[in-house]
Amino acid sequence: MSLHQALQSAIHLALLAVLFLSPLALAVPSPSHQHDTPSRTRTRLNTNWRFHRFPTNPDNLVYDIRPDHANLSADSLTILKPYILPAANAFIADPANHHPVPAGAGAAANSTSSVPFAQPAFDDTAWEQVTLPHDWAIAGPFYVGDNVPVGGGMGRLPIQGVGWYRRTLVVPGRSDGQQHYFLDVDGAMSYAAVWVNGILAGGWPYGYNSFRVDLTPFLRRDGEENVIALRVDNPVQSSRWYPGAGLYRNVWLTTVGDVHVPFSGTAVTTREVRREGAVVDLVVNVENRGEGRKKVEVVTEVYELDGKTGREGKKVAKFETAAVSLKGAEKKTVTASVAIRNPRLWGPWTSQKPNLYVAVSRLYVDNQVVDTYSTEFGVRSVVFDGNKGLFVNGERVRIQGVNQHHDLGALGAAFNYRAAERQLEILRDLGCNAIRMSHNPPAPELLELTDRMGFLVINEIFDSWELEKNPNDFHLIFADWSEPDLRSFIRRDRNHASVIAWSVGNEVGEQHTDEAGAVVAHRISAIAREEDPTRPITASMNFAKPDMPFPPNFDIISLNYQGEGIRDSPAYAGLEGIKTSPLYPAFHEAFPSKLIFSSETAAALSSRGVYLFPVTNYTSAPVTDTLPSGGGNATSHQVSAYELHTANFGSSPDKVFTTQDAHRPYVAGEFVWSGFDYLGEPTPYYSSRSSYFGIIDLAGFRKDRWYLYQSRWRPTLKSVHVLPHWSWGAERAGQVTPVHVFSAADEVEVWVNGVSQGRRRVGKEGGTNGTTTSSYRFRWDEVVYQPGEVRAVGYKGGREWARTVVKTAGEAAGLRLTADRERIEGDGDDLSFVTVEVVDKDGNVVPRADTGLAFSVEGPGEIAATDNGDATDMTSFVSRERKAFNGLALVVVRGKSGAKGKLTLKATGPGLNAAQLTLRVQ
Numbered sequence: 001m002s003l004h005q006a007l008q009s010a011i012h013l014a015l016l017a018v019l020f021l022s023p024l025a026l027a028v029p030s031p032s033h034q035h036d037t038p039s040r041t042r043t044r045l046n047t048n049w050r051f052h053r054f055p056t057n058p059d060n061l062v063y064d065i066r067p068d069h070a071n072l073s074a075d076s077l078t079i080l081k082p083y084i085l086p087a088a089n090a091f092i093a094d095p096a097n098h099h100p101v102p103a104g105a106g107a108a109a110n111s112t113s114s115v116p117f118a119q120p121a122f123d124d125t126a127w128e129q130v131t132l133p134h135d136w137a138i139a140g141p142f143y144v145g146d147n148v149p150v151g152g153g154m155g156r157l158p159i160q161g162v163g164w165y166r167r168t169l170v171v172p173g174r175s176d177g178q179q180h181y182f183l184d185v186d187g188a189m190s191y192a193a194v195w196v197n198g199i200l201a202g203g204w205p206y207g208y209n210s211f212r213v214d215l216t217p218f219l220r221r222d223g224e225e226n227v228i229a230l231r232v233d234n235p236v237q238s239s240r241w242y243p244g245a246g247l248y249r250n251v252w253l254t255t256v257g258d259v260h261v262p263f264s265g266t267a268v269t270t271r272e273v274r275r276e277g278a279v280v281d282l283v284v285n286v287e288n289r290g291e292g293r294k295k296v297e298v299v300t301e302v303y304e305l306d307g308k309t310g311r312e313g314k315k316v317a318k319f320e321t322a323a324v325s326l327k328g329a330e331k332k333t334v335t336a337s338v339a340i341r342n343p344r345l346w347g348p349w350t351s352q353k354p355n356l357y358v359a360v361s362r363l364y365v366d367n368q369v370v371d372t373y374s375t376e377f378g379v380r381s382v383v384f385d386g387n388k389g390l391f392v393n394g395e396r397v398r399i400q401g402v403n404q405h406h407d408l409g410a411l412g413a414a415f416n417y418r419a420a421e422r423q424l425e426i427l428r429d430l431g432c433n434a435i436r437m438s439h440n441p442p443a444p445e446l447l448e449l450t451d452r453m454g455f456l457v458i459n460e461i462f463d464s465w466e467l468e469k470n471p472n473d474f475h476l477i478f479a480d481w482s483e484p485d486l487r488s489f490i491r492r493d494r495n496h497a498s499v500i501a502w503s504v505g506n507e508v509g510e511q512h513t514d515e516a517g518a519v520v521a522h523r524i525s526a527i528a529r530e531e532d533p534t535r536p537i538t539a540s541m542n543f544a545k546p547d548m549p550f551p552p553n554f555d556i557i558s559l560n561y562q563g564e565g566i567r568d569s570p571a572y573a574g575l576e577g578i579k580t581s582p583l584y585p586a587f588h589e590a591f592p593s594k595l596i597f598s599s600e601t602a603a604a605l606s607s608r609g610v611y612l613f614p615v616t617n618y619t620s621a622p623v624t625d626t627l628p629s630g631g632g633n634a635t636s637h638q639v640s641a642y643e644l645h646t647a648n649f650g651s652s653p654d655k656v657f658t659t660q661d662a663h664r665p666y667v668a669g670e671f672v673w674s675g676f677d678y679l680g681e682p683t684p685y686y687s688s689r690s691s692y693f694g695i696i697d698l699a700g701f702r703k704d705r706w707y708l709y710q711s712r713w714r715p716t717l718k719s720v721h722v723l724p725h726w727s728w729g730a731e732r733a734g735q736v737t738p739v740h741v742f743s744a745a746d747e748v749e750v751w752v753n754g755v756s757q758g759r760r761r762v763g764k765e766g767g768t769n770g771t772t773t774s775s776y777r778f779r780w781d782e783v784v785y786q787p788g789e790v791r792a793v794g795y796k797g798g799r800e801w802a803r804t805v806v807k808t809a810g811e812a813a814g815l816r817l818t819a820d821r822e823r824i825e826g827d828g829d830d831l832s833f834v835t836v837e838v839v840d841k842d843g844n845v846v847p848r849a850d851t852g853l854a855f856s857v858e859g860p861g862e863i864a865a866t867d868n869g870d871a872t873d874m875t876s877f878v879s880r881e882r883k884a885f886n887g888l889a890l891v892v893v894r895g896k897s898g899a900k901g902k903l904t905l906k907a908t909g910p911g912l913n914a915a916q917l918t919l920r921v922q
């Protein structure tokens, strides 16, 4: 029976139960219980690791022969694949396709016994001591120039090579009831293999997926020391962006007793969601790893969950107790349903609240709790309407989304909860309500955050299938791992309220291969549907057309750039490559019942605070540095922040808005490429380290584009934003310096040094001529620069609504430090992001300042990273010295683990008054 069938029959049984039982009525009285059980523990295993990176293969171990192994002698290699493949079996539906376990653990021990780093006795004291999450590449140094091992596409950082991580582990004896020990790895980049006391115990190749290794058979008990050795092997040319390197997410030690809920062992779904009530369906997997038969009672209670504190609140329901009898080494599934009265619904933050519940499942054997397993979930209905768009809990919700890569800027791929939360806070301020996880499974904690903060999520797994985008990418292992990776991913993330759809592929090559590609699409989407019959399956299409065999395999039409059209504006006329007019109507006609959204829009490019002249008259033009108004600078490798230029397949925000609005309401919204800048993929300047696509730069500073999106997504927020800055040197005096305004006002008037430049109405007099009129920005393209001030006033219904003044700044005189949080935890994780502004004597930011700055801290903390958002800056992210970029820099401060007290951050720069800021570490 598939999970789908299991769910269906559970639902039928449950309906009966719901009809006759009130939510709190119980068929079986509940045994009294402790809230926590000593038999399940989950501990972060993040400290006391020793690490060493070998830029080239040090041990002749390979998962399998890859193109980058051309120079290794095949005879001397040990291939790990046969020992790793069995880890996939739990996620392969057909037992006939399960991989044999090669002659027990001993075989693997024998075949790797010559590898010193795997052996317990190896002396690793000379290795670096590291704390996880750890990204070995982020400190650099950057590879600069051409013909380097890692170029701009992958972020110019030393991601390649083999990394070994080792640590000891002491566990108690069997008598305490904790009999099974699992290493739970949230992500390891990549081709992870794990040895316990010299024996190869498991692993997982795909660097973005979570996996579990059972340590139990290999552990010495009773206080004896065990050695865990984890090897990752990260290839060059394996990604279109910066992947990070090493144990870059959390690693946990999970202990359970014989009878327990296995990895990703629950599924909670909701249906018949109304204000008065909803039905919750629950599946609990139960496993008995002991020897004798066990009679197990499964008791699950539902509590309200406080999203801020993570604490349980009021109990609201209890599932009927289920009893199940398990032989030794047997697994069974228990299903139940319950009604919740007047549920507090989960919905996206713009208009609804992200209320959550937690289902606490307790397993009892002989009236003793033997396991407690918590599952957070939300009660919500999501309807995907082909004509009217997306409805959450009956309310139409426009998707105001962005794409986010997994890196956290200067902190790299190393996951950090606060850094992720900060990104979401900045996106929420923008008015963003949805995130597409492009193009890989996120850290589990990121989904906890999207649940709690109320973002809708498209959860995506693959960037390539069988056909390669890079020689060493996922296509090498697709045949073996597409099914297990997909099933494991969906089981891990299926209970998250924020996840509304699964994307099984991004711009895969199979779009181009007609029936052959469609066969793969069909297989992959069928697996996803089997794992989760409740959510739609999609794959993002930048090429497949409505009449091709690829799109019908998906439940949602997810378009990258094709919706608003590719290269179809006059400014793109001279470019080669595909040109398509907006395809929203053609897809809607071909698939009238399927929801359509744009999974990638815009691909606009800019460098924060850089303005290049002359300014194009077009609203959307490909960036080039060979035309005067092309928006790019061939010397500085910066792109103009007038926000009119895009990648050569893209469109400005203005053009996307126009097309989306022309095809309302059936186009459900967009995911902008991209929310934040990210490491790698620095179109159009591959000499750089990081992207130009972001609405927000790599340091988290708002580009001008931020205000264009905010004015559309939060139209009631009173704001007029003026660009460019008004602090030009003598060279611009008397020069045409267009003034553009982003505002949700319906009229704006601009004055330069008190002289009105005219009052303009949105969409009418906004542009210079017919081709340039934009309904989404106000522009005065003939303004002539003189130092002084630009004043802008926005009007609604003829009344003043918002105003702003931009003044010419004086000489740089000092620094201003502003922390996003002045109190942080002394836990070795928590961060304060401190913005450094170069200011004149009156406190105005000096918008072109590029002064070299230096930072230091005193007290219980350290500088984790610095940045400035400049895609061309090759200073290491761990440097305490950094130039300001257009007036700003960022210092990320981390509290020391176990420390408390005052921490002082000091910033200095030549010719500037030093500044300091005090933070409290608690």
Ligand SMILES: *[C@@H]1O[C@H](CO)[C@@H](O)[C@H](O)[C@H]1NC(C)=O
Residues within 6 Å of the ligand: 067, 068, 069, 070, 071
């Ligand atoms: C193999 O070695 C040759 C010669 O040293 C070198 O040019 C080439 O880049 C190497 N190839 C790989 C995949 O390492």
Ligand SMILES: *[C@@H]1O[C@H](CO)[C@@H](O)[C@H](O)[C@H]1NC(C)=O
Residues within 6 Å of the ligand: 103, 104, 105, 106, 107, 110
């Ligand atoms: C491991 O090697 C030893 C010594 O060569 C041999 O006796 C043993 O059978 C091997 N074990 C396995 C499982 O291959």
Ligand SMILES: *[C@@H]1O[C@H](CO)[C@@H](O)[C@H](O)[C@H]1NC(C)=O
Residues within 6 Å of the ligand: 614, 615, 616, 617, 629, 768, 769
């Ligand atoms: C924009 O158009 C105006 C009016 O046609 C023209 O005077 C101006 O030179 C153009 N500017 C650019 C940068 O092309």
Ligand SMILES: *[C@@H]1O[C@H](CO)[C@@H](O)[C@H](O)[C@H]1NC(C)=O
Residues within 6 Å of the ligand: 611, 612, 613, 633, 634, 635, 636, 637
């Ligand atoms: C391009 O960048 C170079 C180097 O920073 C600078 O000297 C030049 O003025 C820039 N050109 C324009 C048109 O801004």
Ligand SMILES: *[C@@H]1O[C@H](CO)[C@@H](O)[C@H](O)[C@H]1NC(C)=O
Residues within 6 Å of the ligand: 617, 618, 769, 770, 771, 772
């Ligand atoms: C508007 O400006 C564009 C770009 O400079 C130019 O190609 C076009 O001819 C102008 N259109 C009109 C009607 O003046």
